[in-house]
Amino acid sequence: MTLLMLIVLALLCYSYFSFRFLYSLRKVPTAHWSSRFSSAQILWARWTGTELKFLIEAHNRLGPIVLVGPQDLSVSSYQDGIRKVYDTGFPKPAPFYSMFNYYRARNAFTSLDRAEHGIRRRRTAALYSKSALMQSKHLCEVTDCIIYERLFPRLESLLVNCGTGRIDGLDLSYRICVDYLSSFLFGCCNSTNFLSFLPNGKAELKDDPLEPWRFNYENMSCHESFFVQEMPGLYKLFRALGTNLLPRRYSEGTEYLENWMSAMADKADHTITLKPSKGLNLEAKDDPVVYETAKEAVKKDSPHLSLEAQKMQVQSEMFDHICLVFGYALWYLASHPDAQQKIHAELEEHKIDMTSPIHQDPSGIDRSSRLDSLPYLHAVIDECLRMRPTSTLLPRTTPPDRSVSVAGIENIPPNTRINSYQWFVHRDPKKWDNVNDWDPQRWVSIDRSGKKHDREDVLWPFASGPRMCLGNHLTYYFMKHVIAAICSRFVLSALPCDERQCTPGSPEDELPITLVLRA
Numbered sequence: 001m002t003l004l005m006l007i008v009l010a011l012l013c014y015s016y017f018s019f020r021f022l023y024s025l026r027k028v029p030t031a032h033w034s035s036r037f038s039s040a041q042i043l044w045a046r047w048t049g050t051e052l053k054f055l056i057e058a059h060n061r062l063g064p065i066v067l068v069g070p071q072d073l074s075v076s077s078y079q080d081g082i083r084k085v086y087d088t089g090f091p092k093p094a095p096f097y098s099m100f101n102y103y104r105a106r107n108a109f110t111s112l113d114r115a116e117h118g119i120r121r122r123r124t125a126a127l128y129s130k131s132a133l134m135q136s137k138h139l140c141e142v143t144d145c146i147i148y149e150r151l152f153p154r155l156e157s158l159l160v161n162c163g164t165g166r167i168d169g170l171d172l173s174y175r176i177c178v179d180y181l182s183s184f185l186f187g188c189c190n191s192t193n194f195l196s197f198l199p200n201g202k203a204e205l206k207d208d209p210l211e212p213w214r215f216n217y218e219n220m221s222c223h224e225s226f227f228v229q230e231m232p233g234l235y236k237l238f239r240a241l242g243t244n245l246l247p248r249r250y251s252e253g254t255e256y257l258e259n260w261m262s263a264m265a266d267k268a269d270h271t272i273t274l275k276p277s278k279g280l281n282l283e284a285k286d287d288p289v290v291y292e293t294a295k296e297a298v299k300k301d302s303p304h305l306s307l308e309a310q311k312m313q314v315q316s317e318m319f320d321h322i323c324l325v326f327g328y329a330l331w332y333l334a335s336h337p338d339a340q341q342k343i344h345a346e347l348e349e350h351k352i353d354m355t356s357p358i359h360q361d362p363s364g365i366d367r368s369s370r371l372d373s374l375p376y377l378h379a380v381i382d383e384c385l386r387m388r389p390t391s392t393l394l395p396r397t398t399p400p401d402r403s404v405s406v407a408g409i410e411n412i413p414p415n416t417r418i419n420s421y422q423w424f425v426h427r428d429p430k431k432w433d434n435v436n437d438w439d440p441q442r443w444v445s446i447d448r449s450g451k452k453h454d455r456e457d458v459l460w461p462f463a464s465g466p467r468m469c470l471g472n473h474l475t476y477y478f479m480k481h482v483i484a485a486i487c488s489r490f491v492l493s494a495l496p497c498d499e500r501q502c503t504p505g506s507p508e509d510e511l512p513i514t515l516v517l518r519a
């Protein structure tokens with residue numbers, strides 16, 4: 001009898017709260033007729049990788065906020081939607097936060113609360129600030145090493161050996177980005193050296209160190225990670241029953257990358273022991289500054305963490321973001337010879353020589369800040385970020401302790417999931433002219449005076465608020481130097497390919513490019 005009463009009471013409570021929920025979200029149009037009662041449609045779209053397409057169509061039809069599941073919203077307007085959700089720091093759902101990060105490797109369900117996240121972010125945030133990057137001798141030397149000791153020799157050798165100078169933009173992008181970022185984090189002498197591998201008589205394609213890295217890296221973002229992110233309850237249930245919905249290649253990929261990071265960290269530990277204070281003169285490019293800073297900070301504020309956990313203070317997502325964006329940047333430039341010519345002319349006009357390393361150019365002392373002030377180069381990068389931002393979900397939930405209003409809807413209940421895509425802001429024809437044309441000139445001629453808080457045509461590739469990308473200034477620094485260097489030495493041309501054959505940002509895209517030496 002007591003059990004029956006408890007069941008009835010539970011059902012009454014459930015109906016009451018469900019009703020309150022449905023009632024407060026009743027004004028939000030539904031993306032699909034079933035969305036008010038079931039998440040089946042959106043889960044199917046997420047599983048099949050068609051969510052972005054489905055939501056673009058739903059927003060076009062229904063406006064800036066749509067219900068995609070009983071407790072799941074999508075917003076597309078910037079000022080009264082995205083800014084409210086992201087800038088004010090709505091929390092991120094637990095499985096999303098931890099799936100691909102190395103803060104706590106191997107524990108997919110651990111979430112960081114806001115305070116803990118803040119502590120971790122602050123450990124290295126100062127090193128990524130614009131002023132720190134601009135003044136960093138370490139970064140300047142790393143940049144020179146990557147461009148002049150690895151990239152240029154690779155491209156020149158490709159021209160000599162292969163004649164045609166044919167490259168895949170995405171492959172080159174992986175090589176540059178992973179070498180560059182691992183050098184920045186652990187020092188050049190401890191980094192990967194994917195750029196220097198060239199198949200020749202002795203070294204065959206199968207010896208290419210990038211191949212196993214990419215294979216394992218891509219396995220980590222396998223299709224089945226959907227279960228951990230979207231259906232954590234089901235995933236846990238299957239685990240309890242002895243079945244892992246994640247394939248073996250996921251754990252193998254994770255293990256591979258953890259060992260890879262760990263090996264670089266071990267080498268960096270050794271380098272730290274050789275630093276000048278210990279008697280050896282270390283070149284700035286070899287100094288594992290970021291790793292050492294993170295390590296010291298962890299020692300101080302989390303002495304309970306194992307050394308292994310301390311080593312995992314490096315995120316992997318950044319490789320994904322920057323590699324894809326940079327790959328497309330090369331592709332867009334190759335498709336627009338006029339843009340390459342304008343960059344070259346801008347460099348010449350400002351007398352910035354990018355054909356040789358900084359120590360060979362006495363006037364190049366402040367090269368980074370001079371490069372940073374070039375409007376057309378900046379516009380090229382803005383336009384690449386507008387056209388090809390990442391296409392990953394950026395989910396948040398409304399605060400657990402209060403209702404909120406977003407995109408004109410009042411009283412959205414606590415713990416409601418809300419998501420947006422950069423694509424909604426960057427590719428909305430109501431916000432931009434010729435939205436699908438790659439046109440850096442739009443950033444040069446845009447008039448942004450006095451309208452900051454009304455504009456919908458903003459650039460939002462790095463998200464915003466307390467969880468905004470830490471690497472945004474590094475991305476500009478990196479892209480400006482590498483693009484300027486490539487345009488001053490080579491001319492790129494795009495070979496025909498169906499660039500939209502894959503979902504946006506898919507690593508399966510092939511971006512074939514040829515290059516010749518600039519006359």
Ligand code: HEM
Pocket residue numbers: 121181315317318321322325326389390393394395461462463466467468469470471472474475
């Ligand atoms: C084109 C390049 C990049 C793009 C488009 C990009 C984009 C993003 C986005 C959208 C987020 C927010 C994710 C979310 O809130 O769910 C993020 C977070 C992050 N990014 Fe990037 N990123 C790029 C490059 C980098 C680089 C080069 C680094 C570092 C070396 C980096 C480090 C991070 C970190 C540490 C976070 C997590 C911040 C936090 O949770 O506090 N990113 N990135």
